Amino acid sequence: MPFGDILGQEHAIELICHAVNKDRVPHSWLFTGQANIGKFKTAVALTQKLNCRKKSDDACGNCDYCLQIKEDNFPDFLVLRPEGKFIKIDQVRKSLNWLNLHPDQANKRVLILDKAEKLGREAANAFLKTIEEPAPNTIIILISLSKKQLPETIVSRCQQIRFRPLSSKITKDILRKNPDLTEEMVELLSSYGMGSVKEDMANSFEIMQTVQNTTIKWLTSFKPDTLEDLMGTAELWGKSKNEEWRFLLDFLETWFRDLAWLNFGLSENKLLNQDNTLNIYGVRELKQCRKYFSQHQIFEIFREVQESRSAIDLNANKSLAIESLCLHIYRTAT
Numbered sequence: 001m002p003f004g005d006i007l008g009q010e011h012a013i014e015l016i017c018h019a020v021n022k023d024r025v026p027h028s029w030l031f032t033g034q035a036n037i038g039k040f041k042t043a044v045a046l047t048q049k050l051n052c053r054k055k056s057d058d059a060c061g062n063c064d065y066c067l068q069i070k071e072d073n074f075p076d077f078l079v080l081r082p083e084g085k086f087i088k089i090d091q092v093r094k095s096l097n098w099l100n101l102h103p104d105q106a107n108k109r110v111l112i113l114d115k116a117e118k119l120g121r122e123a124a125n126a127f128l129k130t131i132e133e134p135a136p137n138t139i140i141i142l143i144s145l146s147k148k149q150l151p152e153t154i155v156s157r158c159q160q161i162r163f164r165p166l167s168s169k170i171t172k173d174i175l176r177k178n179p180d181l182t183e184e185m186v187e188l189l190s191s192y193g194m195g196s197v198k199e200d201m202a203n204s205f206e207i208m209q210t211v212q213n214t215t216i217k218w219l220t221s222f223k224p225d226t227l228e229d230l231m232g233t234a235e236l237w238g239k240s241k242n243e244e245w246r247f248l249l250d251f252l253e254t255w256f257r258d259l260a261w262l263n264f265g266l267s268e269n270k271l272l273n274q275d276n277t278l279n280i281y282g283v284r285e286l287k288q289c290r291k292y293f294s295q296h297q298i299f300e301i302f303r304e305v306q307e308s309r310s311a312i313d314l315n316a317n318k319s320l321a322i323e324s325l326c327l328h329i330y331r332t333a334t
């Protein structure tokens with residue numbers, strides 16, 4: 001996918017193209033920003049631009065090199081991703097050995113390190129050496145949610161490009177390209193995405209709706225008899241293979257973001273939770289829920305949601321993490 005096909009990241013792409021056109025491509029880039037906003041696609045487009053057979057402002061997307069890169073079948077292009085929870089030292093060693101070979105046929109041999117925050121300490125050290133003394137005609141692109149999750153020694157040796165959250169218009173435009181999604185699904189997925197494209201959620205649409213509707217019922221009526229139901233469901237969601245807990249965390253982020261938004265008196269048509277035909281809940285329920293929380297509490301809960309997500313990422317017991325988050329919200333409200 002050439003740069004021209006990537007929506008909403010014009011600023012990042014302009015910086016990258018400027019470096020390429022001035023022949024000042026660094027050996028190591030670091031692309032940061034939230035998930036699903038086009039960082040990986042941009043890294044692939046950069047690889048295509050550097051190697052495309054037709055020399056022009058953007059890769060052609062159609063020559064044999066562009067196509068091989070797109071299909072991850074180009075001998076001078078490698079993507080390194082975590083195997084399991086982490087990127088392992090053996091994976092790193094293998095790919096660095098590969099990187100140090102002369103390019104087979106490319107102008108630049110490119111290694112993309114996706115989810116670079118999953119580098120263990122030993123693996124990060126191995127990487128550091130290569131970044132300090134790069135082989136000629138090689139480029140490493142690290143992709144990560146935030147530079148804070150990487151060792152400073154690595155960050156300081158990379159040229160960082162920050163990717164911005166996408167506007168809701170852009171996320172909808174991207175989702176609308178999928179013919180399987182109805183307009184209502186596009187609306188709901190876009191609100192869940194909070195600036196990113198969560199197309200993979202389309203397969204779990206009904207689960208998402210159940211989680212959302214159940215949760216809104218709790219959030220609009222905090223009564224003693226709802227607590228038992230809430231805790232029981234939270235436990236089930238934490239255990240379920242359908243990963244309802246993930247949708248719950250995503251949804252709570254949108255909800256408490258909207259509450260803060262309302263408290264600031266900002267425009268209601270920018271709320272993520274709008275009324276639509278699929279999702280009968282929306283602005284009215286937000287207003288009903290608002291009375292339970294002060295602005296300070298809203299921010300605190302927002303942080304708690306993110307902490308629960310990180311804890312689960314680090315192997316915490318999902319049911320316990322979700323139960324304690326729900327209990328925290330309930331206690332704050334009552």
Ligand SMILES: [Zn+2]
Binds near residue numbers: 063067
């Ligand atoms: Zn091409």
